[in-house]
Amino acid sequence: LVPVLTPARGAESNRAAEETRSLEVLTSPATLAEREAAVVRLHRIGSERAVPELAKLLSDPDLSHAARHALEAMPFDSAGRALVEALSTSAGTVRLGLVSSLASRREVAAVPALASLLRDASDSAAAEAAAHALGVIPDASTVVAFEAAWPESAGSVRKAVIDALLAQAW
Numbered sequence: 001l002v003p004v005l006t007p008a009r010g011a012e013s014n015r016a017a018e019e020t021r022s023l024e025v026l027t028s029p030a031t032l033a034e035r036e037a038a039v040v041r042l043h044r045i046g047s048e049r050a051v052p053e054l055a056k057l058l059s060d061p062d063l064s065h066a067a068r069h070a071l072e073a074m075p076f077d078s079a080g081r082a083l084v085e086a087l088s089t090s091a092g093t094v095r096l097g098l099v100s101s102l103a104s105r106r107e108v109a110a111v112p113a114l115a116s117l118l119r120d121a122s123d124s125a126a127a128e129a130a131a132h133a134l135g136v137i138p139d140a141s142t143v144v145a146f147e148a149a150w151p152e153s154a155g156s157v158r159k160a161v162i163d164a165l166l167a168q169a170w
Contacts, residue, residue: 015045022046026053036066043070048078055082064094072101080107087113096129103133111137115145118161119152127153128160135164143168 018041025038039057042050043066051074057067068086071079083101087110090098099117102110110133117123117130131149134142146165153161 016047019045019047019050023050023053026057032062035063039063039066039070043073046070046074048074048076050074051076051078051082054079055086058082058086058098059089059094061094064090065097068097068101072104077109080105080109083107084110084113087117091123095123095126099126099129099133103129103136106137108137108139108141111139111141111145115142115148118145118149118157121152124155124157127157131157131160131164135167 022038022041022045025034030038039054042054046054051071054067054071057063058071060067068083071083080102083098083105084107087095087098087102095117099114102114114130114134114137117126118134120127131146134145143165146161146168149161150158
C-alpha cells in the first residue's frame, strides 16, 4: 500500500524540507546573497527550530536586518528572547533595529532591557528608541520605567519620554 498524503500533510512536509535546506545554507560557506535569501525564506516558513540560527545572525552587520525581521514576525517566545538578548551585545544601527523589532512585537519581556537603554545617557538615539518602544508595549511596568528615567532624562530623550507617556495614556 502506498500512503496517500493529504494536501496539508504534503505541504507541511515540503515546508519542513524547505526550512531544513534554508538552515543548512545559513551554516554553510554560502555567499551573502544566498544566506540572505535563506533568511527571507525562513521569515515566511520558519518554525521555532529556526530561531537559534537566526539569533546568531543578529550581530552580523550584513544579515542582522533580515534576521531580526524574520524573528520579529515569529509568534514564539524564543524569538522575542533572542531579540532581547541581542540588545546587550549590539550597538549603533543594529541596536536601533533590535529596539524597533521589539516595539513591533510589543515584547513585554523586553521592558527591563529597554528601561536600561532608556537611562543610558551615552547613547541618546538608543534611549529615544527605547522610549518609543516602551510607549507601545501594553504593560504597567513601562510606566515604572518612565518614572525611574524621568529625573535623569534631558533634551530629546526627555521629549521622547513625554511622547511615550502620552502614547501610554491612550
